[in-house]
Amino acid sequence: MSITDPPFFMRAILFIIFVTAAICAISKERSDTTKVPVHISGSISLNLNGIAPIPAFALGKPAIIANASVRKGRFSYDPQIAYGLNFKPWIIDNWFHFSLLNTSRFEVRTGIDVSMFFSDYESPDGTKLQGQRYVALELSGKYKISGNSSFELMFWRDNGIEEGTISGYFIDLVYDIWDISLGKNLLLAINVQAFGIDYTDNNDGLFISPKLTLSTTALSLILFSQGIVPISTNIEPHPEFQWNVGLGFTF
Secondary structure, three states, X not given: OOOOOHHHHHHHHHHHHHHHHHHHHHOOOOOOHHHOOEEEEEEEEEEOOOOOOOHHHOOOOOEEEEEEEEEEXXXXXXXXXXXXXXXXXXXXXXXXXXXXXXXXXXXXXXXXXXXXXXXXXXXXXXEEEEEEEEEEEEEEEEEEEEOOEEEEEEEEEEEEOOOOOOOEEEEEEEEEEEEEEOOOOEEEEEEEEEEEEEEOOOEEEEEEEEEEEEEEOOOOEEEEEEEEEEEEEOOOOOOOOEEEEEEEEEO
16 A cells, blocks of 8 residues: 555554543653753765665665764654765655654654655666665564663564555564773674564565674774575565665764
């Protein structure tokens, strides 16, 4: 079902409004939003292999990926842009998030993403670049176990707009642990994801994705390695193990 279908669109909007209103009604937190500071962060990285949780969206070649986050109070704008080294666009994401509930231990948030996925296709005039539009809705919850570890459960409903695009569901369980000291200036972060996809055109499966990130307190540099291991899938041809190593700069 496409998000352009009015019944689905109205149900999604009403669901978000209902959850937002319900949580705000029981929340006693009040703040003057004019005094809330704006926080900006992000990273730029060179990746040896452009991998993606959904194999159909993988680039499969080196890429440059830039992420940013602009946060003010409960709202945040979290865009991502990715290009191949040939300067052709790969993915453009525009995530808008709203924190429904945020305590010292627990956070619930919702979001909407308007994105573009680019790929080459063959035409009578030669190879051309094609852009496909997607809209995704997110609902997620994060539980902070300790000062440097957390569990997060995310659910997306992803909808392709153009004819021929795929649509479906993405559910992701994430374990994060960060700031593991490996010496005076070296820190290690561990991220492990177990996610399932249920998309049209037989794009279904269960995957595990571990990621290790090294950072230094002396410089704003990170070195990371990530893999995606298929556990069970009906995708044909059967996806192989995906890997990526990258070097990035954070701000």
